[in-house]
Amino acid sequence: MARMATETRAILYGFWLSSCSWRVRAALHLKDISYVERSVDIVNKRSQLTDEYRVINPSQKVPALIIDGATIIESMAILQYLEDTRPKPSLMPRTPILRARMREICETVVSGIQPLQNVGLLSHFDSTDQYKNFTKYWTERGLYSLEDLLQKSSGQFCIENQLSMADLCLVPQLYNAVTRHKLSLDKFPTISKVYETLLEEKTFSETHPENIKQKDM
Numbered sequence: 001m002a003r004m005a006t007e008t009r010a011i012l013y014g015f016w017l018s019s020c021s022w023r024v025r026a027a028l029h030l031k032d033i034s035y036v037e038r039s040v041d042i043v044n045k046r047s048q049l050t051d052e053y054r055v056i057n058p059s060q061k062v063p064a065l066i067i068d069g070a071t072i073i074e075s076m077a078i079l080q081y082l083e084d085t086r087p088k089p090s091l092m093p094r095t096p097i098l099r100a101r102m103r104e105i106c107e108t109v110v111s112g113i114q115p116l117q118n119v120g121l122l123s124h125f126d127s128t129d130q131y132k133n134f135t136k137y138w139t140e141r142g143l144y145s146l147e148d149l150l151q152k153s154s155g156q157f158c159i160e161n162q163l164s165m166a167d168l169c170l171v172p173q174l175y176n177a178v179t180r181h182k183l184s185l186d187k188f189p190t191i192s193k194v195y196e197t198l199l200e201e202k203t204f205s206e207t208h209p210e211n212i213k214q215k216d217m
């Protein structure tokens with residue numbers, strides 16, 4: 001009797017342009033977890049709003065990760081689960097104060113920038129220009145804050161010289177700010193330096209949206 005094919009790898013529901021999906025993709029790569037990505041087109045088809053996808057992710061956003069027989073939504077919950085179940089290499093700095101520094105950076109991106117830059121907001125503005133001015137304002141405020149935070153905590157990476165959740169949050173958001181929203185990082189020398197270094201890391205080069213876009217097409 002033919003055996004039914006079952007997917008034993010993790011399944012990431014994401015989208016190439018989504019910063020929150022890139023956070024998770026980078027963590028899966030860093031921890032060497034085998035996965036397959038299923039594209040949910042949040043821009044043109046707006047597939048996140050279908051009843052079918054709602055069963056997977058009730059918030060109707062990406063990402064969602066199916067792993068170890070569970071479906072997990074919210075990128076930071078996913079990162080923490082991966083860290084708890086596959087602790088090496090660790091995404092957490094070694095001391096409580098450095099972990100607090102890491103969370104400051106994560107929150108600045110995850111709560112202070114991303115929700116105000118989310119493509120899902122676009123249809124709620126009278127014009128694209130209005131949306132762009134809004135996102136530019138909040139992104140720049142976040143960048144000023146991140147510049148100060150990184151001046152205190154960074155080495156090669158956001159927190160000294162160890163990759164952490166902070167880097168996983170920072171890189172995708174900066175990529176969006178620079179490419180999609182055409183913001184300049186000239187006023188933010190520490191952010192620029194750390195960002196350039198991080199883009200060279202395999203964790204980010206191999207999970208880069210441009211690579212995922214090729215596969216989606």
Ligand SMILES: N[C@@H](CCC(=O)N[C@@H](CS)C(=O)NCC(=O)O)C(=O)O
Nearest residue numbers: 018019020042061062063074075120
């Ligand atoms: N807090 C959520 C945010 C998820 C989120 O906003 N995802 C965006 C892409 S980065 C999305 O799916 N946007 C489509 C929409 O809002 O309709 C997380 O971290 O997973």
